[in-house]
Amino acid sequence: MKAKSYIYVLILTFLLGACVSPPDNFPTVPEISFADVSYVELDNSIDSLLVSVKFRDAEGDLGLDARDINPPFHPLEYQRDGQGNLITYANRPSEAPSYNPIDWVIDPIVDNVEVMDTIWVEQNPNFSNIFIQFFIKRNGTFTEFKWSDPPYYTTFNGRFPVILEGDNQRAIEGTIKYSMRSSGWRSIFRNDTVRLDIQIQDRALNKSNTVSTPEFTLNQISK
Incomplete structure (x- = not known):
């Protein structure tokens, strides 16, 4: 087997292993598998729901950093009318949503100019590189719990950092440990049976396969 440049990575602790000869079948599209899920509850603090996935990738082009805000990794698409003008809340068309913190932003900076108004936007999914869906089991069936719906208007999609700096592509495998922090896990899920779906x-912009955690309650995975 031909030797290749290869690295093993544990995201968030940035532990880099020695170079070895990886298998020849590392995929161009990232490939992930479930590793672990746990819940850490702290007194008088924000609790953490942690999920870990193992990954393999032929090029190692994984991760985004804070400077990655230009297309295609920009956070928002600003909605415009037929004349190219930004759509404000006061002049919104009938199909525009009511005000909420996902679909509207206040006083944004657009093309390096601060716009003193409330502007209609669309979230760019490519701003994130890890995607988390929540499901709750009711009457034996899992139904998606949509954080983007009222009253939460949020998401637990996010970013993990760049793994390999520079343009030197190489095969990598490792583990991503992703922490989702909230003070509301207990109040929202209580004793519910939950499942997470994860994709990177x-x-x-190649999306990996989607993997699922086993079903769990917070008590079952508490540490």
Whole structure:
């Protein structure tokens, strides 16, 4: 087997292993598998729901950093009318949503100019590189719990950092440990049976397969 440049990575602790010869079948599209899920509850603090997935990727083009805000990794698409003008809340068309903190932003900076108004936007999914869906089991069936719906208007999609700096592509495998922090886990899920679906995306916008955690309650995975 031909030797290749290869690295093993544990995201968030940035532990880099020695170079070895990886298998020849590392995928161009990231490939992930479930590793672990746990819940850490702290007195008088924000609790953490942690999920870990193992990954393999042929090019190692995984991760985004804070400077990655230009297309295709920009956070927002600003909605415009037929004349190219930004759509404000006061002049919104009938199909525009009512005000909420996902679909509207206040006083944004657009093309390096601060716009002193409330502007209609669309979230760019490529701003994130890890995607988390929540499901709750009711009457034996899992139904998606949509954080983007009222009253939460949020998401637990996010970013993990760049793994390999520079343009030197190489095969990598490792583990991503992703922490989702909230003070409301207990009040929302209580004794519910929950499942998470996880997917990642590389810098070429290739989405991995989706993996699921086993079903769990917070008590079952508490540490």
